[in-house]
Amino acid sequence: MATTERPLLSAKLAQFGTTIFAQMSELALRTGAINLGQGFPDTDGPPEIIEAAVEALRGGQNQYAPGPGIPALREAIAAHQRRFYRLDPDPDGEVLVTTGATEAVAAALLGLCDPGDEIITFEPYYDSYAACIALAGATRRPITLRPPGYSVDPDAFAAAFTARTRAVLLNSPHNPTGKVFTRQELELIAAHCRERGVLAICDEVYEHLVFDGRDHVPLATLPGMAERTLTISSAGKTFSFTGWKIGWATGPRALVAAVQTAKQFLTFTSGAPLQPAIAYALGLPDAYFESFRAGMQAKRDRLCAGLEAAGLDVFRPDGTYFVTADIRPLGEQDGHAFCLRLPERAGVVAVPTVVFYDDKEVGRPLIRFAFCKRDEIIDEAAARLARLHG
Ligand code: PMP
Ligand code: GLN
Secondary structure, eight states, rough: TTOOOSSOOOOOGTTTSSSSHHHOOOOOHTTTTTEOSSOOOOOOOOHHHHHHHHHHHHHHOOOOOOOTTOOOHHHHHHHHHHHHHOOOOOOSSSEEEEEEEHHHHHHHHHHHTTTTTTEEEEESSSHHHHHHHHHTOOOOEEEOOOOOTTTHHHHHHHOOOOOOOOEEEEESTTTTOOOOHHHHHHHHHHHHHHHOOOOOEEEOTTTTOOOOOOOOOOOGGSTTTGEEEEEEEEEHTTOOHHHHHHHHEEEHHHHHHHHHHHHHTTTTTEEEEEEHHHHHHHSSSSHHHHHHHHHHHHHHHHHHHHHHHHOOOEOSSSSSEEEEEEEEEETOOHHHHHHHHHOOOHHOOEEEEEGGGHHHHHHEEEEEEEEOSSSHHHHHHHHHTTTTTO
């Protein structure tokens, strides 16, 4: 191995090291700091969902689930799309269960792209997008979102399309900014996709975390979009079981078939005893979804107030469980260096937003905090951060 000049890591992945989430969670573990970095809740979801999984484990659902997912879960996903968005995917062929949204995004890009294709996405982008676009042999075309509003520049968006554009990869509500794309922005995206015959891949894992009375609007519900849109989501965020990795993709049959062709060679299938539990979860009454959303909105308000009191310039999110902030009011410029030192300076871990930007200048002073944590943890983190400017 030592004799070859050739690096072991494939050229496709050469620019991708360890994900920032793993790095920052490791830092939190090593230093004992409060982890507001990686986005996972510090309390589990409803116990009755766990009981449903236990029942399936004890009831013998421990061998491979069918490739597209168990029928009960595919039916529950279709019913969820009908109930919340009046979309009506056929559970038999228009719904695919995946190993988290991560696998759905990967399989979509691998299944739909040829080398040389271009994918338009919005930066800061979720880190797996860049890696999976590269694995698919495609090229990313980022549209830069800038604080405070993180709004889409229509000219920059139009200019990103070329003859090689295969798809727009949209994430709304958006990680890491917490932005919820406006109806006007969605209409702009839809108009370009329709006119240019381009596909849309929509990552909607935060669909139930939209605040202040706003509604989540799937791009697939806009005129002419259902036939060209793959909609992706996951149980991880909605039910606070991020470790279960039960995700799904819905959309027109041909699109789902292409994704399934790639997916069958990645994991084929996973999570057999968890699938019935998520089928049950998706059917929970509206009260569950409402109280989950209200609880997270209160946590947003709590952390935003704490960050403001600590002197940060806070960009209040409309959705997700993340908030971004600018560190320049603290006399700091470099978010990455700031985050690496934050555990020792304040006993808190955050994520530098710059790693999600190609345009490093825009991302440099920005950092992201997760607020899906117990109130006392949020308060303690805020109190520690307040000492920074003292
Ligand atoms: N997309 C976005 C925007 C995310 O924030 C995450 C993290 N949950 C994922 C995809 C991955 O979801 P999953 O854990 O279901 O693979
Ligand atoms: N989605 C989570 C976040 O953005 C992390 C998931 C992961 O660690 N890959 O923080």
